[in-house]
Amino acid sequence: MNVFKIKRLNVSVSFKKRLPVLGAGLVVFGCSTTVMGLELGVEAFGDLRSTDNAEQALDGSFDEIISEYGLKVSTANIAENYSYDLAYDYSKTTYDENSQDDVDITTGYGGMHFGKKEAPLGLDIVHSRERTLIGSGVSDNLENSDVRSITDIDPNLKLKLGAVDFLIISAGVTEIRYQEQELKDSTRYGGELQWAHRVSRTTSFGLMFEHSEVELELYDYKYDKAIVNYQAELRNIAYDLSAGYNRTVSDEIEFNAPSYDVNIRYIDDTRTLGMRISSDITDTSLGDSNRSGIQQAEDNIELGQADATAVAADRFRSTTYEISLSDTNFQDHWNIDFVLGREREVYKEFSDEDSTNIYGRMSVKYAFNRRTDFGYERRQSKIKFDSGELRGAEDVSDRLAMELKFSEMLEATFYVGRNEWLAASGTVGYTENLFGLRANYIVY
Secondary structure, eight states, X not given: OOEEEETTTTXXXXXXXXXXXXXXXXXXXXXXXXXXXEEEEEEEEEEEEEESOTTOOTTOOOOEEEXXXXXXXXXXXXXXXXXXXXXXXXXXXEEXXXXXXXXXXXXXXXXXXXXXTTOSEEEEEXXXXXXXXXXXXXXXXXXGEEEEEEEEEXXXXXXXXXXXXXXXXXXXXXXXXXXXXXXXXXXXXEEEEEEEEEOSSSEEEEEEEEEEEEEESSOEEEEEEEEEEEEEEOSSEEEEEEEEEEEEEETTEEEEEEEEEEEEEEEETTEEEEEEEEEEEEETTTTTTXXXXXXXXXXXXXXXXXXXXXXXXXXXXXXXXXXXXXXXXXXXXXXXXEEEEEEEEEESSOGGGOEEEEEEEEEEEEEEETTEEEEEEEEEEEEEETTOTTSEEEEEEEEEEEEEEOSSSEEEEEEEEEEEEEETTXXXXXXXXXXXXXXXXXXX
């Protein structure tokens, strides 16, 4: 059982069929209003920025004003026979010199559970919608973007086998749809059996078996997974350890690999040190199951690591190593955040797509007072393909920003930045300088 921690809410979110199943915790942007158990949050934002290379060309000098505005809406409720948790963002980006077409994007996630809390029968409906890149090793911009929508309908049976043992049987269907790349669409039918044993108040042990029939647009395959999981939440340390095996079969041709997920967090007052090592078999339709986009939304960060692959249909093994460090009150005034990771992808059929991506993010923020912050952030990634040195690219982004909090409802950010992207061949790339103003207003 993969378990995904939402740090800001301090709740566990289970990934059934590698999809997020949201529990009773809720995500609210800004503030919220509670009425009869209902949580609601609405935030409006606008961003106006000037760039000196709107076309992102190697020798470009095309100035343009880019406008972005939108809404963030979240709501949640827990009732006797149902509960739901929804959080979605809408944004529209326009270009005053028409260097690109206007772009509307809606992203987010939501979960609904039907059934009483203690009832054995239940129904979960889960949806997520996140931006992906059409091609890896290509510039990360809206022209190279697609939107992946994942919907999971999951009836389940929960049985209590004693004081500390639980059995969960589920079956369902998952639909994956792309806004632009329809060849990546897929449908999955399957079932899952989970057994959980509570060892103590802070630790638990479990087994999970999963089987899915996967229908891609170009071919079908069977997916099987079996893992053992151990979790513990101690005073300063929390760890989630899973290990098992993946097996996939298409036309009697197997593609198998070990599966593991090691997630360890050490928390001491305002400091958090994390380490994650994971490996799993997925395909070019499911990708990371929108997991990275959801994680970034929960942590309110942008790693710039959108899921991407140019292959229409293939299975691949994804292995990730990541360490992180954050301190929200270093020396009383400093906020420090650091992430460094390595992702390795190995494909079954299209070995030319085998790649290694090294990525990182570092941000430092200083609080002058309760209403004024000044910060610097750098994001950097470098992807290399095994097929040759001419493929791949390096992406670097720097940003200086000053945040002003005028009230609990309104804040503004003035920023300057520089983006650099260079293909491994050295013949394609660009440098972009920009400055802008962003405002956020909590409507409700």
